[in-house]
Amino acid sequence: MTKKNLERLDHKHLWHPFTQMEEYEKEKPLIIEKGDGCYLVDIYGKRYFDGISSLWTIVHGHNQRNLNHALIHQSQKISHSTLLGLSHPSAIKLAEKLVQITPGRLTKVFYSDNGSTAVEIALKMAFQYWQQKRGSPGQTKRWRNKTKFIHFSGAYHGDTIGSVSVGGMDLFHKIYHPLLFRSKKIPYPHCYRCPYKKHPQTCHKECVSDMKQKIRQYANETAALIIEPLQGASGMRKSPRGYFKEVERACQKHRVLLIVDEVATGFGRTGKMFACEHERVQPDLLTLAKGLTGGYLPLAATLTTQEIYQAFKAPYHLSKTFFHGHTYTGNPLASGLALENIRLFQKNGVLKKLKEKIQHLRISLSLLESHPHVGDIRQCGFMVGIELVENKKTKKMFPLSQKVGARVCRRARYYGVILRPLGDVIVLMPPLSATKRQLTYLCRTVLKCLYDELGAWPKNA
């Protein structure tokens, strides 16, 4: 098919996710044909650095030799067989591996095929657990009231109705409000726009005590609290050090299950294999997806503890089974890839090398600090959010209609970098295999784009 035809047919038949098609149809589509390490190549042969790891998934690079081999190797055995009542070696080996590398008391792995479903599964497991948990009659009766969830403002857990119900991003989800189940919301600490900023010494304490008080208040009717170790989709927001641990403590104290959503942060993204490790948090349920197969195939996992698992075991006629499963749950090709993805972390010493690269990225990012429209730079490992503001002093945002974030990212294509913003937050999520030189180039490109679009060159650049 000719390039022109591809472009024409894209406009004619494709409906792109999270995309205003009215705008999209006015522009020539960018069609990616190949991947090579940290680069994407379009149908005209132009190379782009993949600044967002193809939506936060790529770990060891595109078209990676070992992953390619793992895929071929697995496909020569079997490409799909169900896990509903049957099993296969890759799913078994991967489950063992995941239990080994994830934090805490997680012993059981339930597969699905994307982050949203991994979250749905965690929510349903938590809900059903309290309905089926055994205890004295009085206790059991009280536990049955634990039917609700707690989530944080600005949270993103996916786009299916259940995960939207525990989401806190009004821009995406407001219209669906009548379809959602009710969930209790706790304000997520947002240090750049801190509501307690009048008390800079104690603001952390205010956030923590506010959160604790709410968990205590809602505990009797709450099955679980769901949290991202650091909020990705709402603009790379990290809670102050110690906050995450305090959430865990409050949940334990008030018998609220803790669901940690590491769909974005898992697999080295933040510098540790899992972000829970930064504060030694041990979830009751953990969701994984994006980086799980190194960006090759859709696969997700919900991990849980022996304690939760036990509540689902009973004679069949008592209907305590977890009635949930997707057709491609634990697909062999995807599981085989995930195994190789994890093996490569060790083989290539990825986390060790990453330390230095994270430091390098920090230094490269400091280039941007003095730009008059860079309000805040938030970095956690290889997850970066650069918040653009109209006024640096007052932190006033640009009007939505100016689409500043989108314009800056669009400009980056000209310099051969693919970016995708979250509102006016420029996201940098390079593959973990990116080199220091590439990281420098990435940051320099952002600076150039800021100059091109916002016309202000920082003094010391």
Ligand SMILES: *Cc1c(COP(=O)(O)O)cnc(C)c1O
């Ligand atoms: C992307 C994401 C999801 C949703 O995953 P999908 O595979 O897109 O359904 C859920 N939680 C977090 C934290 C994410 O970043």
